[in-house]
Amino acid sequence: MSRKRYTQAINEALHEEMERDPKTILFGEDVALAVFGDTRGLLDKFGPKRVRNTPICEATIAGMAVGAAAAGYRVIAHLLFSNFIYTGFDAIANQMAKLRLMTGGQIDLPITVLAVYGGGASQAAQHSDANHPVLMNLGGIDVLVPATPADAKGMLKTAIRSNRPSFFLEASGLGAVGGEVPDGEHLVPLGKASVARDGMDVTLISVGSMIRATQNAAKKLAEAGVDAEIIDVRSLVPLDERTIIKSVMKTGRTVIIDEARDMCSAASHIAAVIADKGFAGLRAPVRRVTVNNSSMPYAPNAEAAIFPNADDIVRAATSICQPETAA
Amino acid sequence: MSRKRYTQAINEALHEEMERDPKTILFGEDVALAVFGDTRGLLDKFGPKRVRNTPICEATIAGMAVGAAAAGYRVIAHLLFSNFIYTGFDAIANQMAKLRLMTGGQIDLPITVLAVYGGGASQAAQHSDANHPVLMNLGGIDVLVPATPADAKGMLKTAIRSNRPSFFLEASGLGAVGGEVPDGEHLVPLGKASVARDGMDVTLISVGSMIRATQNAAKKLAEAGVDAEIIDVRSLVPLDERTIIKSVMKTGRTVIIDEARDMCSAASHIAAVIADKGFAGLRAPVRRVTVNNSSMPYAPNAEAAIFPNADDIVRAATSICQPETAA
Amino acid sequence: MATPILTQDQSVTWQTAQLSMLERMLLIRHAESRLARVAKEVGLPGGVHLSIGQEATAVGICSQLEEDDWMTSTHRGHGHFLAKGGDVNAMFAEIWGKSSGICKGMGGSMHVADFSKGIIGANGIVGGGLAIATGAALAAQLDGNGRAAVCFFGDGAANQGVFMECLNVASIWNLPAIFVCENNGLSEFTVSSTVTAGKLSDRARAFDMPVSVVDGNDVRAIAQAARNAVERCRRSEGPSYIEASTYRIQGHLEAEDMILGGGTYRTNDEVERWRKDDRDPIARFRDCLNNEGVCDHTLFATMTADAEAAVEAAVAFAEQGDPADTKLAYALMGVGEEA
């Protein structure tokens, strides 16, 4: 194990996977100088054929990813901020998500798209969307939201090797956060949630970036005598329904924490799964802590006011934990 | 009352509203000859200044809608098939949904975007998405999915007069369906679901295009002694949570029927709302009948196999209706 | 630039090549005419967009390609598919929605693809093939074996911004890409000139690549332009733009009359003019080859009969095919593979 920052872990994964398979290529805007640090050093190591700065044209970046992958390459495309996914959205929703189906399975599309998502840093509305729900709804595309450096590294390596297209979304708030990462080859399977804290009273289901607020909430709840279990849903597609339902069966109470806007969020979907498959175990309403259908305002205080935080989570959890449970 | 087809009702609404406010303009690809019939006759009546065929460039169509609305016009933009929303998605998600917020409320954006959505007609993957969930998640945009000619007319008129941007999604399967439409000025408020059938045993919540399958299912259920209530969720944003919860409190059992892909669907979100606010009334798991995360295959039999139908709904309803309830 | 050899070429190879071009054009014509009939008389599962009248462009371009060159197509893609070597049986079965279809019935008319022939596929999104072809060209460049990637697109698609983006990327990276604009003057039910500023070829010129504007109903002119462009790709000299002016005889799609309910966007006269032997790409080519003694009336009649026979066989093949696998969509989309 060594301590690494989240971004550093991603950078390592990129280096290792490009090293491993010479048919792996990477392109995007400013990947050479690495706006977020994640692609640093790749151009020097792998050269200008395999690592390319593109013009500013997300529609073509996403479309080229499809074409180059269909033609036999393993493609990593960087779209910078997740808000720029929208500019390239036709190639994502109409081509990347559908081409394998439409061709009757003639091809795989080994594509990994990187983008940084989320608010909390006064980047205003056009640089702070947490838009994983939009991707989840497309079908055919894996959606990954690792919350720790170890998962960031291990899931990215797995995603790059996978033959399905995937979006690897980097939580902007976690980039500088450190954590232990296993040394040597480290692969984390997709589609497995991780239980980040064991608990008996309530299940806090954290989506991607929300892990720290959730952990803080769990601490506060513990002080109040509520023993929270935390599930870190690091993979949204595929979604690990089993781990979620198992925990719900144990605690009977759930709060889902998601930085997305509320309507049709990952939180909505997870709540729906629980209300269906976990109904037998439910002892209280399924609460969501999300962003209430607003984009992020710029002013720090205004953003903080609508950004999910530990207190929101505590409040939601408390509202469904009866006194006797909490005791 | 007069009997009209869904498309005809839409066409009437467009004529009436363009007549009413000379600052209302309409543009899009082939609106002159009206690919779907909805815009027929508008060019002749209102002339080439107010009704314009655009080049094929959805990004610009959507962006111009924002600009022209910000500059004082009431804009109706036609994007043809809802899959082409993706090509124009940046202007929708980053501009249309956010500009009012980002400018501190300096402007309204009276924009109505028309698009035809949904499968069932062997149009294959790129012409059959039911992508209202993606729009619902953006925040700041109304999303309307009328299921009857009367609602189509009344809601479109209200949407055009509204100062919020809205997507008015025409169900491709309903275009030729007839129904009674009130004569004279007919306005339907947004954000109100309608109870399409009263029932005691189970609530079938139908989203837009799914109304006919749901009605057929209710008939079959009635034959089996299950008395279903049908809620027609014709407005997704704003969503009429009250009507939904009221019905859930009465029946305690719900099936949500939505043509969208399942993950983060409108069905997911409605299920989440029920699991939260309707929990006290729930007597059974909340079921969803949706498309299981696939785009539509072309072959009619393959499409039919994954397209939600009355039997799927009956099966879902039956699975949560205990014998004694069904009696 | 490649020397323009084709037009002067009298070799047997070139004569044979021309006959096979004519053969493909006839196959496309008869296949699509048959589809029009089936669409009208019996009905097909989905809509079909036919390229009758545009056969020369598809065949002229593809006559210069190898099987392992890449090609992306449009919603009007049957001609491209067949010209690039796609199998007519598998295409018909696809359009009939059968399991024996080239895409197992999952794609239909607008998505016919055959990767074993370099056919990345038709596309229901106008302009959707441009960036995909550019990506394939990038792959071809990395492969380093002289392969080309051809992108067919319409004059309507040239108004999509992605067109310009792709010309830009192909140019700066010197990709082996060939952008082929089939300029039939129409964008769905709109006369393209009413929504298009300037000349499309000038757009391409702005991106620093060779541009040729050719008579799209002269298959040999197209082949020549393609040859030049392909040779540039083979020699790693970068992208080219070819614009072929042509005309579509059929409606935008076969249901057009019903959709338009009496509305029109062109005159019958105009259509009839393009049907005439002096414009029809097949008649023109036939007459040339006849004059040059390469293909007499008897041979042409035989070729026509062969094409008809092939098409009838394809109809039979399609009709007899098993229905599509109803479980396949989920399997391909990875549904149910969740943990």
Add this chain to the structure above:
Amino acid sequence: MATPILTQDQSVTWQTAQLSMLERMLLIRHAESRLARVAKEVGLPGGVHLSIGQEATAVGICSQLEEDDWMTSTHRGHGHFLAKGGDVNAMFAEIWGKSSGICKGMGGSMHVADFSKGIIGANGIVGGGLAIATGAALAAQLDGNGRAAVCFFGDGAANQGVFMECLNVASIWNLPAIFVCENNGLSEFTVSSTVTAGKLSDRARAFDMPVSVVDGNDVRAIAQAARNAVERCRRSEGPSYIEASTYRIQGHLEAEDMILGGGTYRTNDEVERWRKDDRDPIARFRDCLNNEGVCDHTLFATMTADAEAAVEAAVAFAEQGDPADTKLAYALMGVGEEA
């Protein structure tokens, strides 16, 4: 075409106009220099993209606009905002995230807008303003009162396809739009020439509109080009394209050094060359006006002091402002209005 009157103009009106242009340029320069200092020493809530070195373009163009002409801007939009008559106090308060900000603190640096001055706003999406400006131009055309819509965008944005789409629409509809490309040779941390094929001006030419390529650091040349384009709008003659070559002195954004962690995309020499008096747009304009007897050293010093004072006042205004309303976002997004 409008007669180029400005450069020969010796009238008092024109002298006054020039002084007010210089005044605006100084205001922009000092405002942004101050922002750079605050960003470095104290920190600002979000990032800021400064246009120091590019003031001539913003001011030259806007000098020819009326308050009710429309204007869209970029992520690097402070200069455009101030040049179009935006209030420096309200802009600073916005960047400080205050309720007294021009967008009540909801937008920040990248979204400054003032509809009362025709300022549709800055935009965080590269190329995002193009279609919005085109839509505003459509509105202006329908209004029929000769109003123009100006769109500022960068050379990097010119690689977004929407650029071409908008030129096309503006041209076919003859819209009163003015597309102003601020060609500073840089796209974020990439030298634009490495990702841009051909000449940008040729792209515009392909859409059949007048093109002028001007020295972007010569405010009078810009003003002249703007005058011509604006007059075309006033007379309903359609769109124009203006390309102004210039240079940005500051980093892409003020946190650049930290982000790049030692990486570079240009030399210090290059930056220093552009700082020199013979290139700096303010120094050049100052010297011209001095030579022509319109503005001597004393006047210039006074104007500089005034700009500094205005900026200090703006800082004070921003600092004293109330924090943003924490309920406003929901209100503006319509959250909670559900039935």
